[in-house]
Amino acid sequence: MALTDDESVVLDRLHQLRRRFVAGKDLVYQGQAEQSAYILCAGWVCSYKLQPNGSRQIADFQIPGDFLGLRSILLRTSDHSFEPIVDIMAAEVHQSDLLDAFARTPRLAAAVLWAASRDEAMVVEHLVGVGRxxxxxxxxxxxxxxxxxxxxxxxxxxxxxxxxxxxxxxxxxxxxxxxxxxxxxxxxxxxxxxxxxxxxxxxxxxxxxxxxxxxxxxxxxxxxxxxx
Amino acid sequence: MALTDDESVVLDRLHQLRRRFVAGKDLVYQGQAEQSAYILCAGWVCSYKLQPNGSRQIADFQIPGDFLGLRSILLRTSDHSFEPIVDIMAAEVHQSDLLDAFARTPRLAAAVLWAASRDEAMVVEHLVGVGRxxxxxxxxxxxxxxxxxxxxxxxxxxxxxxxxxxxxxxxxxxxxxxxxxxxxxxxxxxxxxxxxxxxxxxxxxxxxxxxxxxxxxxxxxxxxxxxx
DNA sequence: CGTACTGTTGAGATCCGTCAAGCACCGTGG
DNA sequence: CCACGGTGCTTGACGGATCTCAACAGTACG
Structure with missing residues (x-):
């Protein structure tokens, strides 16, 4: 995927803040209102939903390079939680930065939408597995x-x-x-x-x-x- | 959701071509390469994946107002099929028009990404249901x-x-x-x-x-x- | 008047969950 | 050094939710 210089600059700016998280302690929890997403640099994460009866369903696993919480950035409150499986490194992406980036480089918007589409395709395949x-x-x-x-x-x-x-x-x-x-x-x-x-x-x-x-x-x- | 005049024009242009489809005959089939999406005007549609053994898993139902095939527009080939449950009316949205619209109005890109996020949230909830x-x-x-x-x-x-x-x-x-x-x-x-x-x-x-x-x-x- | 589709019900089989117990490993603290 | 608790893995026995097979009824439609 070839990027123009301008796009590279915008993309780099999104990666600024790198943070470490420890295994087992949720990054984002169900019902949280604050909006920011992450790009996973190292380690594994899972996204899951908890049921009132205590059982949980893991929707997906994220591995290095994956977007994480893209959905919670656009929906008002996160409807799911993220748990680091091991200690991880992740770059924080603020909602405002992302929307700002869309305005500057529409091709980036298409790329992010592609990533979201791929995520959804994986969840659908997951659904097929569990259902059939x-x-x-x-x-x-x-x-x-x-x-x-x-x-x-x-x-x-x-x-x-x-x-x-x-x-x-x-x-x-x-x-x-x-x-x-x-x-x-x-x-x-x-x-x-x-x-x-x-x-x-x-x-x-x-x-x-x-x-x-x-x-x-x-x-x-x-x-x-x-x-x- | 308030739109500027400019955005309205762009949005209207997306809706130009309205088409009718009959119940039971797939709009888009698994593996199809051609890329266009639809906005459902009237009727019900389901999106599903077929298994080699013949069983199928319906991932979601679309009702009037829903986007349909947003995913197949960004991924290269559709990984699933759409079947009209009843006779339907749908407005065709071409891939090029949509990407073009992103360039003109970034807020529209955010809105479309919101729609995609909501779709995914529904699929995840669906997964929770089937799994747990x-x-x-x-x-x-x-x-x-x-x-x-x-x-x-x-x-x-x-x-x-x-x-x-x-x-x-x-x-x-x-x-x-x-x-x-x-x-x-x-x-x-x-x-x-x-x-x-x-x-x-x-x-x-x-x-x-x-x-x-x-x-x-x-x-x-x-x-x-x-x-x- | 047949054919196809949808809905309905029963009987038996099976996949998978629950409960229970025990083992291995590891870090902590005495 | 050893006792200990915690976590993860393993296995067996039992029960139940759900599937498959099968038959039949109602309705729409050509």
Missing amino acids: RDAEVRVAHFLLELSARLALVGLGTKAGYACPLSQYHLADALGLSSVHVNRVLRKLREQGLATFQNGYVTFDDHEGLVALAEFDPAYLDQTGPLLA | RDAEVRVAHFLLELSARLALVGLGTKAGYACPLSQYHLADALGLSSVHVNRVLRKLREQGLATFQNGYVTFDDHEGLVALAEFDPAYLDQTGPLLA
Whole structure:
């Protein structure tokens, strides 16, 4: 994605303030009114919604390079929370700076809208998984999606990747109980497809896993934003 | 939402081409490359993804006033399909016109991004339902969300609304079998909470239904886009 | 008058959740 | 050094929510 000098300047200005956050302490919480977003520099984050009964649903995971809280900047109050999975670094983006940037460089607006569209496409695919795939396929698909996203930013290969998630994170993301996640992971391991252990995901049979999950990465639109 | 004259002109130009589509015949299909979006004038549409095994997951329903296919305009190929539930009228919006409009009026870009954010918030809430609510609560929540959205455009009240969906639509949207949807609807009816019949949804006990579903419409952000 | 679609109901199977217990690891503090 | 609590992982037994299969009724429509 080629930028003009002007666009680069505007983009740089958005990145000014870098902040560190510790694992487990929410960046943004459900119902918060203050509006600012972040661009994740290092570490993993998850966005989730809590239910009155205490259960939670993780909507998405953010990895380095991802926008974080774009939605809470335009909607008045954040309808969800962000939890750092590990200690992270993130650059703060103020609402006013972003809207200001739109006025200066409309192509940037299109790029941000592209990012929002891609986010939504991922959530929709996630919804498909939870609604229509059984537990084994769902887990397999999830591991593959993460792999594809991480590979884009150089954090993984077809062989596997470092993954700081616990089985509880998987359970909350996939709409399963942690007990069942554990059983499914064991099954995938025993079938020689994939191993999720000690902070690493290893693809023992990448091709077989893709076949099982019927994984098609088209929705990830890996070609980047198209600029008018 | 107050617009300047200039913005109104740009917005009007987007609406030029109105087209009619018949029920059941897809407007946009999964994998299609051509890029244009629509603004729905009359009728109901659903957006869905098909699985290789034939089952489908409906991601969202669009009602009059909603944007339709905003995502397929920025991503290269549409990753999902749109099916008119009934005969509809929709105004076509070309990709180039939209990007052009961003350049002229950045506030419009913010408004469109707001619309995209709201869409995503709805999908996330949908995901929460499918992942973490049992069938009865899920159906109740769904009926209430539609009610709130329809009320905003004058198509329903707390008493009920006209609803052209079949039980199959509900099943595909909620990640349930149509058989089970039928049983749940019967239960809601017998409990005196809501009736889904003959193209009408009637709230027999709106308050009770809200309590059962723990419905909180905050995520719908009914205050409209905020303009810089 | 058949055909297709939607809705309805029952019976049986199964996937997955809940409850429960136990193990491994790790950092803390005595 | 060891006791201890916390967190995460593992496994078994049981129950239930939901699915699948199957049959049938009502309605619209050609």
